[in-house]
Amino acid sequence: MIAAEVIVHCLAEEGVDLVFGYPGGAVLPLYEALRGGVLRHVLVRQEQAAVHSANGYARVTGRVGVCIGTSGPGATNLVTGIATAYMDSIPLVVITGQVKTSYIGRDVFQEVDITGASESFTKHNYLVRDAAHLPRIIKEAFHIARTGRPGPVLIDIPSDVQAETLKYHYPKDVSIRGYKPTEKGHMGQVKRAVKAIREAKRPLLFAGGGIFLSNAQQELAQFAETTGIPVVHTLMGTGCLPTDHPNLIGMIGSHGFKYANKAMEMADLLIFVGARIADRATGGIQEDLLANRDIIHIDVDPAEIGKNVGCDIPVVGDARLVLLQMLPLVQPLPLEKWRADLKAVKEAEQTPLEFGALVNPKHAIRVLSGMLDDHAVLVADVGQNQFWSARNFQIHGTRRFLCSGGFGTMGYSIPAAVGAKMADPSRTVVSVMGDGSFQMSMYELGTIKANKIGLKMVLFNNSKLGMVRELQDNRYGEPFGVMLDDNPDFTALVAAYGFPVRKVETNEKLEETFREMLAHEGPFFVECIVDSKESTL
């Protein structure tokens, strides 16, 4: 069998049904093998989108997302997407073509050292010099991408290697000497954690994106319900519990809710679960606070424990498995006063929205949220639109909220939403964007059209790079380099692709327009005109 066909068979063996890619000279043999139709290939319009789509696909299915690019510029276009996935620990296998083995190192046409370039933001990467190693490498790549702390793995395959012949045999097992992630928590540490929880007066659970990566939503709910411990979460942890869950306080961080940050200040024991406690998550919290709290940190990546905050009780392990280990050991705790205090803080802070002449984006998300079904996926971009969404989209049922958290990559929403929609076409998927971020990925309208992807798009047009405008306002007074007043007519632009489009300029029109959008089968585009002075919080 030709190595390129071997690759396709190995991918199928891993359960891959869909790959996002963009061809070129260095992946010609691979594209010939894809022509066979074993896997569905989706042609994106720029390689970065292929990675984001694989990212959205992975997050909705819980499986490894796969994307392909050619050598040189194809590979470097993938870079931002790979780094985005790395920062949010999304499992991906990224395949790049490379120049012929004998040409490597000679600066030939479209040669780039992509394994070197991506070293610091892939979980691991391979340059395949011998086709005989391909099945083992692909097996290892999927294993590494999906287990432990998930992440992207890149496989760089020279074009001559893709054309070699070999006997196809896919290994059953993987054995990597240096890679044995800890899954279950150390029982001694689990018991210490339980003891600390029992003795705490004001314990607080702090959930991160790891809850989704380990599929621990149910176990988190059970743990919170059994003990009565309140829960705050990071941006990536949004949706860890339903919005109306009695234990849920809300999102912490520099763009989180003040009352959630306040809850952290009031707590005497913090239980971090699947969170790395990054700067943005603790941004709204007093500096020395974390040093003076008892901290339990549950994370599958031992390197995260003690990295950003000190830790009294480290528990290395998969969030779901550790919660399952702790569950039989905990009882209801007498936390009535603590919970009542938090409730009071939260209620004191509920401020009504202010309405002007144009669309209030926070209100728009609330209206949309009220109309979507229980399985909808909302994919926000980066900027103000991200936090308008995160703070106002309600989670219930199996709804998901996705965004680029750790890397904050503008242009994430459309391609990631494409991946989410293709992963499960039965779900309603809404992409929410700003006018800046939309323009970073609007080429993907072509992919949506060609593949008839029934994506709903909501653009908040404030004629500015809103988030940066706000930072400048707060810090320097005058906006600079953030003006998008010469935006094109977005509805006319999208209409050119043949999708229905609507422009909404008042809050009154929102409900009617969203109803129309959701009733429509195929792609639909709604532009909301927003006051450029609108604040994030």
Added chain:
Amino acid sequence: MNRHILSVLVENQSGVLSRVSGLFSRRGYNIDSLTVGETEDPKTSRMTIVVRGDDYILEQIKKQLNKLIDVIKIIELKPNQAVYRELALIKVDAPPESRSAVISTIDIFRAKVVDVGKESLTAEITGDQSKVDAFIELMSPFGIREIVRTGLTALERGSREIKEHKKYEEE
């Protein structure tokens, strides 16, 4: 900032050195020396890395190194539990007037003369770092022309092998 010596087993593959050294520069860890060579098993290499940092940095270095898929095991070698060696070659001025003084200093240190030129000679010294440092200091009045040092390499004392150590996070 304390000095620590890490002994690291890694896969003997191309790219490993770049992953390890890249990690140090990227995360701003201070590295004094790094030596690497094949072990008793040709599939495995062993690195001896001398780093500087407080306990937090040391912990981070170990954890981050351990995340690299090609890193098999890391142990820290404590000063009294290991033997350390470094080799240095020193080319020093040795005109007829001072040649015998140079050679007698070399003899005192049980170093060796490995090459002789008309106006200079090259000495080889092996020892722990303080011995090499002291030797260099005593050679410098004669006029040192060039020095190359291999960096430190080290092995635990006694019969225990690195394989018998637990992974550090289990300790």
